[in-house]
Amino acid sequence: MLIRQLSTIKSETVTSYGSTKTNIQWLISKEQGAPRFAMRLFTLESGANIGIHNHPEEHEIYIVQGECDLISEDGTRRRVQATDSIYVPPNEKHGYENVGSEVLKFICVIPILKK
Amino acid sequence: MLIRQLSTIKSETVTSYGSTKTNIQWLISKEQGAPRFAMRLFTLESGANIGIHNHPEEHEIYIVQGECDLISEDGTRRRVQATDSIYVPPNEKHGYENVGSEVLKFICVIPILKK
Numbered sequence: 647m648l649i650r651q652l653s654t655i656k657s658e659t660v661t662s663y664g665s666t667k668t669n670i671q672w673l674i675s676k677e678q679g680a681p682r683f684a685m686r687l688f689t690l691e692s693g694a695n696i697g698i699h700n701h702p703e704e705h706e707i708y709i710v711q712g713e714c715d716l717i718s719e720d721g722t723r724r725r726v727q728a729t730d731s732i733y734v735p736p737n738e739k740h741g742y743e744n745v746g747s748e749v750l751k752f753i754c755v756i757p758i759l760k761k
Numbered sequence: 762m763l764i765r766q767l768s769t770i771k772s773e774t775v776t777s778y779g780s781t782k783t784n785i786q787w788l789i790s791k792e793q794g795a796p797r798f799a800m801r802l803f804t805l806e807s808g809a810n811i812g813i814h815n816h817p818e819e820h821e822i823y824i825v826q827g828e829c830d831l832i833s834e835d836g837t838r839r840r841v842q843a844t845d846s847i848y849v850p851p852n853e854k855h856g857y858e859n860v861g862s863e864v865l866k867f868i869c870v871i872p873i874l875k876k
Binding site for chain 2: 647650652655680684687704716726731735757
């Protein structure tokens, strides 16, 4: 078993999709020996956003702290908050905006797809 | 996108492996259309345990709240706490005991293996 403390895991700024004030930490992935899926922690400051985008990887998300708007392809916004879980199917467009005053943290798991 | 509120998700008592005072909620799984892996939330009351066991499914875990002892096959205990992440490889024996006074909550993701 491998135990990783969050403070030891590199925090990287997310810049793709026009994202702002957003960081990612790869908690468990191929580097830790995971064969099939990767677990990441996203941290979005108040006012942060991750621009609308899509990809073949589905998302399974659990919101640990804070709240945000989840934005669909047509611009529809749905408010989600801590303890909510979210499933984003493969290829479906999605974006996020931290509309709250609190820092938003969510776990997001994606498959490790063979290239 | 599918959003699920935790209060709407059935909480089931875990009885396998001699477990006590432990509940599971299946947040996202095949029933929600997930093709490859399932996200569950475990809740362990103070003093709860999940007995040592193993299975072909690896675990990717994130501790949301509380602390516990993670127990290896040889009985070694390692204390883990909120914000720690844990990787348990396929077939490795593992168990948990909530040694704290607080309720323990962790996210645990497993593959959906073809039978």
